[in-house]
Amino acid sequence: MAKIFMQRLWQLKVSWDEPLPSDITKEWQSYFNNLNLLNTYSVPRHVRVIAYILRFKNNATSRNIKQLGPLTSSELNLSLMTLIKIVQNECFGNEISDLSIKRSVNNKSKLLKLNPFMDKGILRVGGRIKHSPFAIDKKHPIVLPNDHVFSKLLVEYEHKRLLHAGPQALLASLRERFWILSGRNLVRKIVRNCMTCFRSNPGENVEYLMADLPSQLANFQDCSSGY
Ligand SMILES: [Zn+2]
Numbered sequence: 001m002a003k004i005f006m007q008r009l010w011q012l013k014v015s016w017d018e019p020l021p022s023d024i025t026k027e028w029q030s031y032f033n034n035l036n037l038l039n040t041y042s043v044p045r046h047v048r049v050i051a052y053i054l055r056f057k058n059n060a061t062s063r064n065i066k067q068l069g070p071l072t073s074s075e076l077n078l079s080l081m082t083l084i085k086i087v088q089n090e091c092f093g094n095e096i097s098d099l100s101i102k103r104s105v106n107n108k109s110k111l112l113k114l115n116p117f118m119d120k121g122i123l124r125v126g127g128r129i130k131h132s133p134f135a136i137d138k139k140h141p142i143v144l145p146n147d148h149v150f151s152k153l154l155v156e157y158e159h160k161r162l163l164h165a166g167p168q169a170l171l172a173s174l175r176e177r178f179w180i181l182s183g184r185n186l187v188r189k190i191v192r193n194c195m196t197c198f199r200s201n202p203g204e205n206v207e208y209l210m211a212d213l214p215s216q217l218a219n220f221q222d223c224s225s226g227y
Helices: 002-012 022-035 043-061 073-091 093-101 149-161 167-174 183-192 195-200
Strands: 117-119 122-124 142-144 178-180
Touching: 043 073, 043 149, 073 093, 073 122, 073 142, 073 149, 093 117, 093 122, 122 142, 142 149, 149 167, 149 178, 149 183, 167 183, 178 183
Parallel strands: 142 178
Antiparallel strands: 117 122
């Protein structure tokens, strides 16, 4: 399936500033479903796999210098954005198509209060702080569902990266870049179910290990040997 997916990307010559075609999204879903990789691989590992696929496609279609060696941070970021587009297309397809033809989502959408908008193919939280000096990720976090395995893996990854941070610190860190719907509940659930946290303190009032808050989710390149 990975090979087929790679071939399709190559054939379509998708521009990465555009939303992904729906058939690509379906194939990717199939890739995940059939191989059951998403549950067993961590987010950084998925990001690296996709980054290599994108590099292959780029090297195969470009006449410029071929990219070799370790993945660069921009390749990894592009890969992460591609994964996010797939997840968002899967879960917020209606909102994305609404926003492509008008400037707001349907009144019944669960994203309505977030005043979402599309930026380079990514669905982000809108708001009134457009002119603040913060980076776009902080001003307009990327919207993610709370019931997709990608979001679960992302929270698990961040929880471990922050050395088993408690729910509050974990949520604050994630919100530097991502807005998970009902994120508080998901974060609490992940921490509650973490065996490492449980083993370190099996009592009811678990004192979570804390770590410094990063300015944004770490570069996945730093975590290549991670989970
Ligand atoms: Zn933990």
